[in-house]
Amino acid sequence: MDLNAIRALIADDMQAVDSVIQQRLTSDVVLINQLGNYIVSNGGKRMRPVITLLSAGACGYNNDQRHILVSAIIEFIHTATLLHDDVVDASEMRRGQETANTIWGNEASVLVGDFLYSRAFEMMVDVGDMRIMEILANTTNTIAEGEVLQLLNINDADTTEESYLEVIHCKTAKLFEAASRLGAVLSGFDQESEASIARYGMHLGTAFQLIDDVLDYTATTDEMGKNVGDDLAEGKPTLPLIYAMRHGNPEQAKTIREAIEKGGLENLDAILATIESTDALTYTSRAARKEADLAIEALSVLPDSPYKEAMRGLADFSVTRSY
Secondary structure (H helix, E strand, O other): OOHHHHHHHOHHHHHHHHHHHHHHHOOOOHHHHHHHHHHHHOOOOOHHHHHHHHHHHHOOOOOOOHHHHHHHHHHHHHHHHHHHHHHHOOOOEEOOEEOHHHHHOHHHHHHHHHHHHHHHHHHHHHHOOHHHHHHHHHHHHHHHHHHHHHHHHOOOOOOOHHHHHHHHHHHHHHHHHHHHHHHHHHOOOOHHHHHHHHHHHHHHHHHHHHHHHHHHHHOOHHHHOOOOOHHHHOOOOOHHHHHHHHHOOHHHHHHHHHHHHHOOOOOHHHHHHHHHHOOHHHHHHHHHHHHHHHHHHHHHHOOOOHHHHHHHHHHHHHHHOOO
16 A cells, blocks of 8 residues: 555545644744744655554544544644754754744744644643553653753764664654554553554654665655755764764774764765665665564554555555655
């Protein structure tokens, strides 16, 4: 099942989610409306709410509309992290457009990110389920820890593959995990089955980020919506760099080490050549495929349905996409 078929399966629900997002984004403060609408409406795959809707469908949710509100909450949390990420990373481009902090400044971006977080927690109260609030509170806390772990790794050329994967699990995959888990919780699944659905999200999110690492060195600016080598420019030791540094010759390893420690793209061509000669992108892609396969394996607790098939398709898309 390709991405278009997946989206068609949940088209009505996604329209309802978008409607809730627009309604709950409204504020008496004009700048919040302007900046919030800019980033929420500015492209994006809406991957996390898609996962929640598919999980709810696959788990046989009885459709009292709470899955719509929960999906919107997930997207608000994700959007808040984007606003904060772009400030921390001093990013100027996301999804092919200027970042909010480039247009309105860092202060406004941080504060509107805070508004989205607080609005998400208001919406959690409306859901009226302490288990759901517990999951989302733990998730936002873990994401914050992941952000700090990533900050500690920046410009650290001694970052190991294990510590980098820990950052991915906290910063990126945790929200995927929550998105899939919540569909099972809403449907009243037992703890063991719920844990399996959560593992699907964790492995899917990890695969998704690993492919992002690959695309940082292979996709065009138009495809990825940002510049090639942006992670390197920020001094982020992602898996392709970690692997290439470990398997390159001493001179190649030194060049990558200096680039990570200093940031910048002065030796980008040489580093790209090292990444290619060491098969670092192939290694990273294979690691992503393993994660996607583990995600698919975790779906064995679900009965066959179009929603389960769509979740399998989403795992395949995560590792075959070019954007």
